[in-house]
Amino acid sequence: MRKKQKRDLYAPEEFDEIEEGPSRSQLKREMHELQKLGGDFAALGDKVIKETDLPPEVEEALLLIKKLTKHEARRRHMQYVGKLMRTFDTTRVREIVEAAQQGHAIKTAEFHQMEQLRDRLVDGDDDLLQSMFTAYPEDGQRLRQLVLGARREKLKGQPPKNSRALFKMLKKLPPMPEKDSPAS
Incomplete structure (x- = not known):
């Protein structure tokens, strides 16, 4: 009886027509991304x-996410959410999450702008204080008192x-006209 050699078992032409899909790593990245998308969407309310x-x-499944408090249960449920998210087109969900993140x-940018404006006033920018006093005549006196x-x-x-x-007063005031607006 003849012993089979490894050469006889391997036929490379069999593998020539097999179409390669995404790698396992790519599939995992997509799965984690869908889980994160589901979590971000559930956080919107x-x-x-x-x-x-x-x-x-x-x-x-998305409504249930907030109710799960145990780490492992939440992790498993997020995997389930990722699996469900693969079953439909998530374009609309992505748009909603991106719009919320942009908002x-x-x-945040407006908040930082208000902080900079307040800091400039407190640090002694009297020209800015005068321009705000003239731009908001009804609130000018209170503004000047707070700055001083x-x-x-x-x-x-x-x-x-x-x-x-x-800072609270600056948040409530309407934006200054562009010509009087301070340059940061």
Whole structure:
């Protein structure tokens, strides 16, 4: 009886026509990305989830995410959510999540702009204070009082009570006209 050699078992022409798909690593990256998308979408709230036309089992799974507190249960459930997210077109979900993230970025930028404006006023930018006084005549006097109080607090090393009140007032004021707007 003749012993089979490894050469006889290997036939490379068999593998020539096999179509290669994405690698396992790529599939895992896509799976994790869908899990993250599901988690980000669920974080937007129950109302957003219910208003979006999702398959019922996906909607139910997304609503359940907030109720799970145990780490392992949450991890397994997120895997399930990722599996469900592969069953339908997630374009609409992506758009909603991106819009929410962009809205957050805009609010953060506006917040930082207000902080810079307040800091410039407290640090002694009297030209800016005068332009704001003329731009907001009804609030000008209170604005000037808060700025002067914040400057005194800063000099004496006191808690920033007036500085906080100034920031709140700046948030409530409408944006200044472009020609009077300060350059940061």
